[in-house]
Amino acid sequence: MDRLPDTEKTSKYEHIEKMSTADILKSVNDEDATVAGAVARVIPEIEKLVNAIVARMQEGGRLFYIGSGTSGRLGVVDASECPPTFGVPHDLVVGIIAGGDGAIRRAVEFAEDDQNQAWEDLKAYLPDEKDTVIGLAASGTTPYVIGGVRQARSHGLLTGCIACSADSPLGKAVEYPVEAVVGPEFVTGSTRMKSGTAQKMILNMISTSVMIKLGRVRGNKMVDMQLSNQKLVARGVRMLMNELKIGQKEAESELKRYGSVRAVLENYGNSLS
Missing domain, CATH: 3.40.50.10490 (Glucose-6-phosphate isomerase like protein; domain 1)
Structure with missing residues:
Protein backbone atom coordinates (compact mmCIF):
# COMPACT_ATOMS: atom_id res chain seq x y z
CA MET A 1 0.00 0.00 0.00
CA LEU A 214 5.93 43.45 -11.10
CA GLY A 215 5.54 47.02 -9.88
CA ARG A 216 1.86 46.86 -8.97
CA VAL A 217 2.33 48.43 -5.51
CA ARG A 218 3.81 51.82 -4.66
CA GLY A 219 5.10 52.34 -1.15
CA ASN A 220 2.60 50.09 0.58
CA LYS A 221 -0.45 51.17 -1.41
CA MET A 222 -2.60 49.48 -4.07
CA VAL A 223 -2.19 52.31 -6.56
CA ASP A 224 -3.52 50.21 -9.44
CA MET A 225 -6.68 48.97 -7.70
CA GLN A 226 -9.92 49.12 -9.65
CA LEU A 227 -12.23 51.85 -8.36
CA SER A 228 -15.25 49.58 -8.50
CA ASN A 229 -17.17 50.79 -5.44
CA GLN A 230 -17.42 53.77 -3.12
CA LYS A 231 -15.19 52.19 -0.48
CA LEU A 232 -12.36 51.85 -2.97
CA VAL A 233 -12.90 55.35 -4.34
CA ALA A 234 -12.69 56.70 -0.79
CA ARG A 235 -9.51 54.70 -0.23
CA GLY A 236 -8.02 56.17 -3.39
CA VAL A 237 -8.93 59.68 -2.27
CA ARG A 238 -7.21 59.14 1.08
CA MET A 239 -4.09 57.86 -0.69
CA LEU A 240 -3.91 61.00 -2.80
CA MET A 241 -4.56 63.31 0.13
CA ASN A 242 -1.74 61.72 2.11
CA GLU A 243 0.72 61.39 -0.76
CA LEU A 244 0.17 64.78 -2.43
CA LYS A 245 -0.82 66.76 0.66
CA ILE A 246 -4.00 68.02 -0.98
CA GLY A 247 -7.57 68.42 0.22
CA GLN A 248 -10.40 65.96 -0.23
CA LYS A 249 -12.21 67.85 -2.97
CA GLU A 250 -9.07 68.23 -5.05
CA ALA A 251 -8.20 64.57 -4.55
CA GLU A 252 -11.69 63.54 -5.64
CA SER A 253 -11.47 65.76 -8.72
CA GLU A 254 -8.06 64.43 -9.74
CA LEU A 255 -9.11 60.83 -9.22
CA LYS A 256 -12.20 61.34 -11.34
CA ARG A 257 -10.11 63.01 -14.03
CA TYR A 258 -7.43 60.33 -14.33
CA GLY A 259 -9.31 57.22 -13.24
CA SER A 260 -6.62 55.62 -11.07
CA VAL A 261 -4.41 56.52 -8.13
CA ARG A 262 -1.26 55.76 -10.09
CA ALA A 263 -2.29 57.99 -12.98
CA VAL A 264 -2.90 60.89 -10.63
CA LEU A 265 0.45 60.39 -8.88
CA GLU A 266 2.26 60.31 -12.23
CA ASN A 267 0.43 63.28 -13.76
CA TYR A 268 -0.52 65.56 -10.88
CA GLY A 269 2.25 68.08 -11.43
CA ASN A 270 1.41 68.32 -15.12
CA SER A 271 -2.24 69.12 -14.36
CA LEU A 272 -1.44 72.24 -12.39
CA SER A 273 -1.60 75.50 -14.35
Missing part, protein backbone atom coordinates in the same frame (compact mmCIF):
# COMPACT_ATOMS: atom_id res chain seq x y z
CA ASP A 2 1.23 3.50 -0.81
CA ARG A 3 2.32 5.71 2.06
CA LEU A 4 -0.61 7.56 3.63
CA PRO A 5 -0.50 11.31 2.86
CA ASP A 6 0.09 13.49 5.92
CA THR A 7 -3.32 15.05 5.35
CA GLU A 8 -5.03 11.67 5.87
CA LYS A 9 -3.42 10.82 9.20
CA THR A 10 -5.72 10.36 12.18
CA SER A 11 -6.62 13.34 14.35
CA LYS A 12 -4.98 13.44 17.76
CA TYR A 13 -8.37 14.29 19.27
CA GLU A 14 -10.67 11.44 20.32
CA HIS A 15 -14.46 11.41 20.65
CA ILE A 16 -14.83 14.98 19.43
CA GLU A 17 -18.58 14.47 19.17
CA LYS A 18 -18.65 14.39 22.98
CA MET A 19 -16.75 17.67 23.41
CA SER A 20 -18.39 20.82 24.65
CA THR A 21 -18.71 23.65 22.17
CA ALA A 22 -15.99 25.58 24.01
CA ASP A 23 -13.60 22.61 23.82
CA ILE A 24 -14.25 22.15 20.09
CA LEU A 25 -13.58 25.81 19.39
CA LYS A 26 -10.44 25.92 21.53
CA SER A 27 -9.08 22.74 19.96
CA VAL A 28 -9.68 24.00 16.41
CA ASN A 29 -8.02 27.29 17.34
CA ASP A 30 -5.07 25.48 18.91
CA GLU A 31 -4.55 23.55 15.70
CA ASP A 32 -4.93 26.66 13.55
CA ALA A 33 -2.23 28.36 15.61
CA THR A 34 0.32 25.87 14.27
CA VAL A 35 -0.30 26.69 10.60
CA ALA A 36 1.80 29.86 10.38
CA GLY A 37 4.82 27.96 11.66
CA ALA A 38 4.39 25.27 9.01
CA VAL A 39 4.19 27.95 6.32
CA ALA A 40 7.22 29.77 7.73
CA ARG A 41 9.30 26.61 7.33
CA VAL A 42 8.72 26.57 3.56
CA ILE A 43 9.42 30.25 2.87
CA PRO A 44 12.71 29.37 1.09
CA GLU A 45 10.76 27.16 -1.33
CA ILE A 46 8.11 29.85 -1.83
CA GLU A 47 10.85 32.39 -2.55
CA LYS A 48 12.34 30.22 -5.28
CA LEU A 49 8.93 29.73 -6.88
CA VAL A 50 8.07 33.44 -6.74
CA ASN A 51 11.36 34.50 -8.32
CA ALA A 52 10.88 31.99 -11.12
CA ILE A 53 7.30 33.18 -11.72
CA VAL A 54 8.33 36.84 -11.82
CA ALA A 55 11.02 36.14 -14.40
CA ARG A 56 8.47 34.47 -16.68
CA MET A 57 5.80 37.11 -16.16
CA GLN A 58 8.24 39.89 -16.93
CA GLU A 59 8.53 38.28 -20.34
CA GLY A 60 4.77 38.33 -20.81
CA GLY A 61 3.81 35.07 -19.12
CA ARG A 62 0.68 34.29 -17.16
CA LEU A 63 0.03 32.42 -13.91
CA PHE A 64 -2.41 29.52 -13.73
CA TYR A 65 -3.68 27.68 -10.66
CA ILE A 66 -5.19 24.23 -11.10
CA GLY A 67 -6.91 22.28 -8.35
CA SER A 68 -10.01 20.44 -7.22
CA GLY A 69 -12.36 20.85 -4.28
CA THR A 70 -11.21 23.26 -1.58
CA SER A 71 -7.79 23.67 -3.19
CA GLY A 72 -9.32 24.54 -6.54
CA ARG A 73 -11.71 27.03 -4.96
CA LEU A 74 -8.84 28.75 -3.15
CA GLY A 75 -6.98 29.12 -6.44
CA VAL A 76 -10.04 30.63 -8.11
CA VAL A 77 -10.48 33.08 -5.24
CA ASP A 78 -6.85 34.20 -5.31
CA ALA A 79 -6.87 34.66 -9.08
CA SER A 80 -10.17 36.54 -9.06
CA GLU A 81 -8.86 39.03 -6.50
CA CYS A 82 -5.79 40.06 -8.53
CA PRO A 83 -7.58 42.35 -11.05
CA PRO A 84 -9.45 44.49 -8.49
CA THR A 85 -6.49 44.60 -6.10
CA PHE A 86 -3.66 45.18 -8.53
CA GLY A 87 -5.39 46.40 -11.70
CA VAL A 88 -4.11 43.55 -13.86
CA PRO A 89 -6.05 41.98 -16.76
CA HIS A 90 -8.44 39.19 -15.83
CA ASP A 91 -6.47 36.68 -17.90
CA LEU A 92 -3.09 37.34 -16.24
CA VAL A 93 -3.78 35.14 -13.20
CA VAL A 94 -6.30 32.37 -13.85
CA GLY A 95 -7.82 29.81 -11.48
CA ILE A 96 -9.04 26.52 -12.96
CA ILE A 97 -11.04 24.02 -10.90
CA ALA A 98 -11.77 20.39 -11.74
CA GLY A 99 -15.34 20.10 -12.93
CA GLY A 100 -15.51 23.67 -14.24
CA ASP A 101 -16.84 26.83 -12.63
CA GLY A 102 -19.95 24.99 -11.41
CA ALA A 103 -17.69 23.07 -9.03
CA ILE A 104 -16.95 26.29 -7.16
CA ARG A 105 -20.36 26.00 -5.50
CA ARG A 106 -21.16 22.31 -5.80
CA ALA A 107 -18.79 19.34 -5.85
CA VAL A 108 -18.56 17.51 -9.17
CA GLU A 109 -18.18 13.80 -8.49
CA PHE A 110 -14.94 12.16 -9.63
CA ALA A 111 -13.81 15.28 -11.55
CA GLU A 112 -10.51 15.19 -9.68
CA ASP A 113 -9.78 11.64 -10.84
CA ASP A 114 -9.25 12.47 -14.54
CA GLN A 115 -5.52 12.91 -15.05
CA ASN A 116 -5.93 14.26 -18.59
CA GLN A 117 -8.63 16.88 -18.05
CA ALA A 118 -6.51 19.63 -16.46
CA TRP A 119 -4.34 19.98 -19.56
CA GLU A 120 -7.47 20.04 -21.71
CA ASP A 121 -8.80 22.84 -19.51
CA LEU A 122 -5.50 24.70 -19.77
CA LYS A 123 -5.33 24.35 -23.54
CA ALA A 124 -8.35 26.64 -23.86
CA TYR A 125 -6.00 29.46 -22.82
CA LEU A 126 -3.33 28.61 -25.45
CA PRO A 127 -0.53 28.21 -22.88
CA ASP A 128 3.10 28.65 -23.88
CA GLU A 129 6.60 28.47 -22.39
CA LYS A 130 6.31 31.87 -20.70
CA ASP A 131 3.44 30.69 -18.51
CA THR A 132 3.47 29.13 -15.05
CA VAL A 133 1.16 26.44 -13.66
CA ILE A 134 0.83 25.91 -9.90
CA GLY A 135 -0.91 22.70 -8.87
CA LEU A 136 -2.97 22.88 -5.70
CA ALA A 137 -3.70 19.66 -3.81
CA ALA A 138 -3.53 19.31 -0.05
CA SER A 139 -2.79 15.58 -0.20
CA GLY A 140 -0.46 15.97 -3.16
CA THR A 141 -2.10 12.93 -4.78
CA THR A 142 -4.95 14.36 -6.90
CA PRO A 143 -4.78 12.86 -10.44
CA TYR A 144 -6.33 15.94 -12.10
CA VAL A 145 -3.60 18.15 -10.68
CA ILE A 146 -0.66 15.78 -11.12
CA GLY A 147 -1.62 15.06 -14.72
CA GLY A 148 -1.99 18.76 -15.41
CA VAL A 149 1.41 19.80 -14.11
CA ARG A 150 3.14 16.90 -15.83
CA GLN A 151 1.63 17.88 -19.18
CA ALA A 152 2.41 21.54 -18.57
CA ARG A 153 6.02 20.75 -17.71
CA SER A 154 6.40 18.56 -20.79
CA HIS A 155 5.27 21.54 -22.89
CA GLY A 156 7.87 23.84 -21.36
CA LEU A 157 5.74 25.69 -18.83
CA LEU A 158 7.14 26.49 -15.39
CA THR A 159 5.55 24.27 -12.75
CA GLY A 160 5.11 24.55 -9.00
CA CYS A 161 2.72 23.22 -6.39
CA ILE A 162 1.23 23.88 -2.99
CA ALA A 163 0.65 20.68 -1.03
CA CYS A 164 0.41 19.80 2.65
CA SER A 165 2.02 16.37 2.55
CA ALA A 166 5.75 15.71 2.45
CA ASP A 167 7.40 13.97 -0.51
CA SER A 168 4.11 13.89 -2.35
CA PRO A 169 3.64 12.64 -5.93
CA LEU A 170 2.61 16.18 -6.87
CA GLY A 171 5.75 17.64 -5.35
CA LYS A 172 7.86 15.20 -7.32
CA ALA A 173 6.09 16.12 -10.56
CA VAL A 174 6.98 19.84 -10.49
CA GLU A 175 10.11 21.95 -10.59
CA TYR A 176 9.26 24.08 -7.57
CA PRO A 177 7.39 22.13 -4.89
CA VAL A 178 6.03 23.87 -1.79
CA GLU A 179 4.91 21.32 0.81
CA ALA A 180 3.69 22.88 4.05
CA VAL A 181 3.06 19.95 6.39
CA VAL A 182 0.48 21.06 8.95
CA GLY A 183 -0.18 17.64 10.44
CA PRO A 184 -3.44 15.76 10.97
CA GLU A 185 -6.65 17.76 10.82
CA PHE A 186 -8.92 18.21 13.85
CA VAL A 187 -11.53 16.22 11.93
CA THR A 188 -9.50 13.48 10.26
CA GLY A 189 -8.98 14.21 6.56
CA SER A 190 -10.94 17.50 6.54
CA THR A 191 -8.38 19.44 4.55
CA ARG A 192 -10.61 22.50 4.27
CA MET A 193 -9.30 23.25 7.78
CA LYS A 194 -5.54 23.59 8.49
CA SER A 195 -4.45 22.53 5.02
CA GLY A 196 -6.83 24.98 3.39
CA THR A 197 -5.63 27.74 5.70
CA ALA A 198 -2.00 26.99 4.82
CA GLN A 199 -2.75 26.98 1.10
CA LYS A 200 -4.61 30.28 1.37
CA MET A 201 -1.70 31.83 3.25
CA ILE A 202 0.80 30.65 0.64
CA LEU A 203 -1.39 31.84 -2.24
CA ASN A 204 -1.57 35.25 -0.58
CA MET A 205 2.20 35.30 -0.30
CA ILE A 206 2.77 34.24 -3.90
CA SER A 207 0.33 36.57 -5.63
CA THR A 208 1.15 39.55 -3.42
CA SER A 209 4.92 39.21 -3.77
CA VAL A 210 4.66 38.60 -7.51
CA MET A 211 2.55 41.72 -8.00
CA ILE A 212 4.89 43.80 -5.86
CA LYS A 213 7.85 42.59 -7.93
Whole structure:
Protein backbone atom coordinates (compact mmCIF):
# COMPACT_ATOMS: atom_id res chain seq x y z
CA MET A 1 0.00 0.00 0.00
CA ASP A 2 1.23 3.50 -0.81
CA ARG A 3 2.32 5.71 2.06
CA LEU A 4 -0.61 7.56 3.63
CA PRO A 5 -0.50 11.31 2.86
CA ASP A 6 0.09 13.49 5.92
CA THR A 7 -3.32 15.05 5.35
CA GLU A 8 -5.03 11.67 5.87
CA LYS A 9 -3.42 10.82 9.20
CA THR A 10 -5.72 10.36 12.18
CA SER A 11 -6.62 13.34 14.35
CA LYS A 12 -4.98 13.44 17.76
CA TYR A 13 -8.37 14.29 19.27
CA GLU A 14 -10.67 11.44 20.32
CA HIS A 15 -14.46 11.41 20.65
CA ILE A 16 -14.83 14.98 19.43
CA GLU A 17 -18.58 14.47 19.17
CA LYS A 18 -18.65 14.39 22.98
CA MET A 19 -16.75 17.67 23.41
CA SER A 20 -18.39 20.82 24.65
CA THR A 21 -18.71 23.65 22.17
CA ALA A 22 -15.99 25.58 24.01
CA ASP A 23 -13.60 22.61 23.82
CA ILE A 24 -14.25 22.15 20.09
CA LEU A 25 -13.58 25.81 19.39
CA LYS A 26 -10.44 25.92 21.53
CA SER A 27 -9.08 22.74 19.96
CA VAL A 28 -9.68 24.00 16.41
CA ASN A 29 -8.02 27.29 17.34
CA ASP A 30 -5.07 25.48 18.91
CA GLU A 31 -4.55 23.55 15.70
CA ASP A 32 -4.93 26.66 13.55
CA ALA A 33 -2.23 28.36 15.61
CA THR A 34 0.32 25.87 14.27
CA VAL A 35 -0.30 26.69 10.60
CA ALA A 36 1.80 29.86 10.38
CA GLY A 37 4.82 27.96 11.66
CA ALA A 38 4.39 25.27 9.01
CA VAL A 39 4.19 27.95 6.32
CA ALA A 40 7.22 29.77 7.73
CA ARG A 41 9.30 26.61 7.33
CA VAL A 42 8.72 26.57 3.56
CA ILE A 43 9.42 30.25 2.87
CA PRO A 44 12.71 29.37 1.09
CA GLU A 45 10.76 27.16 -1.33
CA ILE A 46 8.11 29.85 -1.83
CA GLU A 47 10.85 32.39 -2.55
CA LYS A 48 12.34 30.22 -5.28
CA LEU A 49 8.93 29.73 -6.88
CA VAL A 50 8.07 33.44 -6.74
CA ASN A 51 11.36 34.50 -8.32
CA ALA A 52 10.88 31.99 -11.12
CA ILE A 53 7.30 33.18 -11.72
CA VAL A 54 8.33 36.84 -11.82
CA ALA A 55 11.02 36.14 -14.40
CA ARG A 56 8.47 34.47 -16.68
CA MET A 57 5.80 37.11 -16.16
CA GLN A 58 8.24 39.89 -16.93
CA GLU A 59 8.53 38.28 -20.34
CA GLY A 60 4.77 38.33 -20.81
CA GLY A 61 3.81 35.07 -19.12
CA ARG A 62 0.68 34.29 -17.16
CA LEU A 63 0.03 32.42 -13.91
CA PHE A 64 -2.41 29.52 -13.73
CA TYR A 65 -3.68 27.68 -10.66
CA ILE A 66 -5.19 24.23 -11.10
CA GLY A 67 -6.91 22.28 -8.35
CA SER A 68 -10.01 20.44 -7.22
CA GLY A 69 -12.36 20.85 -4.28
CA THR A 70 -11.21 23.26 -1.58
CA SER A 71 -7.79 23.67 -3.19
CA GLY A 72 -9.32 24.54 -6.54
CA ARG A 73 -11.71 27.03 -4.96
CA LEU A 74 -8.84 28.75 -3.15
CA GLY A 75 -6.98 29.12 -6.44
CA VAL A 76 -10.04 30.63 -8.11
CA VAL A 77 -10.48 33.08 -5.24
CA ASP A 78 -6.85 34.20 -5.31
CA ALA A 79 -6.87 34.66 -9.08
CA SER A 80 -10.17 36.54 -9.06
CA GLU A 81 -8.86 39.03 -6.50
CA CYS A 82 -5.79 40.06 -8.53
CA PRO A 83 -7.58 42.35 -11.05
CA PRO A 84 -9.45 44.49 -8.49
CA THR A 85 -6.49 44.60 -6.10
CA PHE A 86 -3.66 45.18 -8.53
CA GLY A 87 -5.39 46.40 -11.70
CA VAL A 88 -4.11 43.55 -13.86
CA PRO A 89 -6.05 41.98 -16.76
CA HIS A 90 -8.44 39.19 -15.83
CA ASP A 91 -6.47 36.68 -17.90
CA LEU A 92 -3.09 37.34 -16.24
CA VAL A 93 -3.78 35.14 -13.20
CA VAL A 94 -6.30 32.37 -13.85
CA GLY A 95 -7.82 29.81 -11.48
CA ILE A 96 -9.04 26.52 -12.96
CA ILE A 97 -11.04 24.02 -10.90
CA ALA A 98 -11.77 20.39 -11.74
CA GLY A 99 -15.34 20.10 -12.93
CA GLY A 100 -15.51 23.67 -14.24
CA ASP A 101 -16.84 26.83 -12.63
CA GLY A 102 -19.95 24.99 -11.41
CA ALA A 103 -17.69 23.07 -9.03
CA ILE A 104 -16.95 26.29 -7.16
CA ARG A 105 -20.36 26.00 -5.50
CA ARG A 106 -21.16 22.31 -5.80
CA ALA A 107 -18.79 19.34 -5.85
CA VAL A 108 -18.56 17.51 -9.17
CA GLU A 109 -18.18 13.80 -8.49
CA PHE A 110 -14.94 12.16 -9.63
CA ALA A 111 -13.81 15.28 -11.55
CA GLU A 112 -10.51 15.19 -9.68
CA ASP A 113 -9.78 11.64 -10.84
CA ASP A 114 -9.25 12.47 -14.54
CA GLN A 115 -5.52 12.91 -15.05
CA ASN A 116 -5.93 14.26 -18.59
CA GLN A 117 -8.63 16.88 -18.05
CA ALA A 118 -6.51 19.63 -16.46
CA TRP A 119 -4.34 19.98 -19.56
CA GLU A 120 -7.47 20.04 -21.71
CA ASP A 121 -8.80 22.84 -19.51
CA LEU A 122 -5.50 24.70 -19.77
CA LYS A 123 -5.33 24.35 -23.54
CA ALA A 124 -8.35 26.64 -23.86
CA TYR A 125 -6.00 29.46 -22.82
CA LEU A 126 -3.33 28.61 -25.45
CA PRO A 127 -0.53 28.21 -22.88
CA ASP A 128 3.10 28.65 -23.88
CA GLU A 129 6.60 28.47 -22.39
CA LYS A 130 6.31 31.87 -20.70
CA ASP A 131 3.44 30.69 -18.51
CA THR A 132 3.47 29.13 -15.05
CA VAL A 133 1.16 26.44 -13.66
CA ILE A 134 0.83 25.91 -9.90
CA GLY A 135 -0.91 22.70 -8.87
CA LEU A 136 -2.97 22.88 -5.70
CA ALA A 137 -3.70 19.66 -3.81
CA ALA A 138 -3.53 19.31 -0.05
CA SER A 139 -2.79 15.58 -0.20
CA GLY A 140 -0.46 15.97 -3.16
CA THR A 141 -2.10 12.93 -4.78
CA THR A 142 -4.95 14.36 -6.90
CA PRO A 143 -4.78 12.86 -10.44
CA TYR A 144 -6.33 15.94 -12.10
CA VAL A 145 -3.60 18.15 -10.68
CA ILE A 146 -0.66 15.78 -11.12
CA GLY A 147 -1.62 15.06 -14.72
CA GLY A 148 -1.99 18.76 -15.41
CA VAL A 149 1.41 19.80 -14.11
CA ARG A 150 3.14 16.90 -15.83
CA GLN A 151 1.63 17.88 -19.18
CA ALA A 152 2.41 21.54 -18.57
CA ARG A 153 6.02 20.75 -17.71
CA SER A 154 6.40 18.56 -20.79
CA HIS A 155 5.27 21.54 -22.89
CA GLY A 156 7.87 23.84 -21.36
CA LEU A 157 5.74 25.69 -18.83
CA LEU A 158 7.14 26.49 -15.39
CA THR A 159 5.55 24.27 -12.75
CA GLY A 160 5.11 24.55 -9.00
CA CYS A 161 2.72 23.22 -6.39
CA ILE A 162 1.23 23.88 -2.99
CA ALA A 163 0.65 20.68 -1.03
CA CYS A 164 0.41 19.80 2.65
CA SER A 165 2.02 16.37 2.55
CA ALA A 166 5.75 15.71 2.45
CA ASP A 167 7.40 13.97 -0.51
CA SER A 168 4.11 13.89 -2.35
CA PRO A 169 3.64 12.64 -5.93
CA LEU A 170 2.61 16.18 -6.87
CA GLY A 171 5.75 17.64 -5.35
CA LYS A 172 7.86 15.20 -7.32
CA ALA A 173 6.09 16.12 -10.56
CA VAL A 174 6.98 19.84 -10.49
CA GLU A 175 10.11 21.95 -10.59
CA TYR A 176 9.26 24.08 -7.57
CA PRO A 177 7.39 22.13 -4.89
CA VAL A 178 6.03 23.87 -1.79
CA GLU A 179 4.91 21.32 0.81
CA ALA A 180 3.69 22.88 4.05
CA VAL A 181 3.06 19.95 6.39
CA VAL A 182 0.48 21.06 8.95
CA GLY A 183 -0.18 17.64 10.44
CA PRO A 184 -3.44 15.76 10.97
CA GLU A 185 -6.65 17.76 10.82
CA PHE A 186 -8.92 18.21 13.85
CA VAL A 187 -11.53 16.22 11.93
CA THR A 188 -9.50 13.48 10.26
CA GLY A 189 -8.98 14.21 6.56
CA SER A 190 -10.94 17.50 6.54
CA THR A 191 -8.38 19.44 4.55
CA ARG A 192 -10.61 22.50 4.27
CA MET A 193 -9.30 23.25 7.78
CA LYS A 194 -5.54 23.59 8.49
CA SER A 195 -4.45 22.53 5.02
CA GLY A 196 -6.83 24.98 3.39
CA THR A 197 -5.63 27.74 5.70
CA ALA A 198 -2.00 26.99 4.82
CA GLN A 199 -2.75 26.98 1.10
CA LYS A 200 -4.61 30.28 1.37
CA MET A 201 -1.70 31.83 3.25
CA ILE A 202 0.80 30.65 0.64
CA LEU A 203 -1.39 31.84 -2.24
CA ASN A 204 -1.57 35.25 -0.58
CA MET A 205 2.20 35.30 -0.30
CA ILE A 206 2.77 34.24 -3.90
CA SER A 207 0.33 36.57 -5.63
CA THR A 208 1.15 39.55 -3.42
CA SER A 209 4.92 39.21 -3.77
CA VAL A 210 4.66 38.60 -7.51
CA MET A 211 2.55 41.72 -8.00
CA ILE A 212 4.89 43.80 -5.86
CA LYS A 213 7.85 42.59 -7.93
CA LEU A 214 5.93 43.45 -11.10
CA GLY A 215 5.54 47.02 -9.88
CA ARG A 216 1.86 46.86 -8.97
CA VAL A 217 2.33 48.43 -5.51
CA ARG A 218 3.81 51.82 -4.66
CA GLY A 219 5.10 52.34 -1.15
CA ASN A 220 2.60 50.09 0.58
CA LYS A 221 -0.45 51.17 -1.41
CA MET A 222 -2.60 49.48 -4.07
CA VAL A 223 -2.19 52.31 -6.56
CA ASP A 224 -3.52 50.21 -9.44
CA MET A 225 -6.68 48.97 -7.70
CA GLN A 226 -9.92 49.12 -9.65
CA LEU A 227 -12.23 51.85 -8.36
CA SER A 228 -15.25 49.58 -8.50
CA ASN A 229 -17.17 50.79 -5.44
CA GLN A 230 -17.42 53.77 -3.12
CA LYS A 231 -15.19 52.19 -0.48
CA LEU A 232 -12.36 51.85 -2.97
CA VAL A 233 -12.90 55.35 -4.34
CA ALA A 234 -12.69 56.70 -0.79
CA ARG A 235 -9.51 54.70 -0.23
CA GLY A 236 -8.02 56.17 -3.39
CA VAL A 237 -8.93 59.68 -2.27
CA ARG A 238 -7.21 59.14 1.08
CA MET A 239 -4.09 57.86 -0.69
CA LEU A 240 -3.91 61.00 -2.80
CA MET A 241 -4.56 63.31 0.13
CA ASN A 242 -1.74 61.72 2.11
CA GLU A 243 0.72 61.39 -0.76
CA LEU A 244 0.17 64.78 -2.43
CA LYS A 245 -0.82 66.76 0.66
CA ILE A 246 -4.00 68.02 -0.98
CA GLY A 247 -7.57 68.42 0.22
CA GLN A 248 -10.40 65.96 -0.23
CA LYS A 249 -12.21 67.85 -2.97
CA GLU A 250 -9.07 68.23 -5.05
CA ALA A 251 -8.20 64.57 -4.55
CA GLU A 252 -11.69 63.54 -5.64
CA SER A 253 -11.47 65.76 -8.72
CA GLU A 254 -8.06 64.43 -9.74
CA LEU A 255 -9.11 60.83 -9.22
CA LYS A 256 -12.20 61.34 -11.34
CA ARG A 257 -10.11 63.01 -14.03
CA TYR A 258 -7.43 60.33 -14.33
CA GLY A 259 -9.31 57.22 -13.24
CA SER A 260 -6.62 55.62 -11.07
CA VAL A 261 -4.41 56.52 -8.13
CA ARG A 262 -1.26 55.76 -10.09
CA ALA A 263 -2.29 57.99 -12.98
CA VAL A 264 -2.90 60.89 -10.63
CA LEU A 265 0.45 60.39 -8.88
CA GLU A 266 2.26 60.31 -12.23
CA ASN A 267 0.43 63.28 -13.76
CA TYR A 268 -0.52 65.56 -10.88
CA GLY A 269 2.25 68.08 -11.43
CA ASN A 270 1.41 68.32 -15.12
CA SER A 271 -2.24 69.12 -14.36
CA LEU A 272 -1.44 72.24 -12.39
CA SER A 273 -1.60 75.50 -14.35
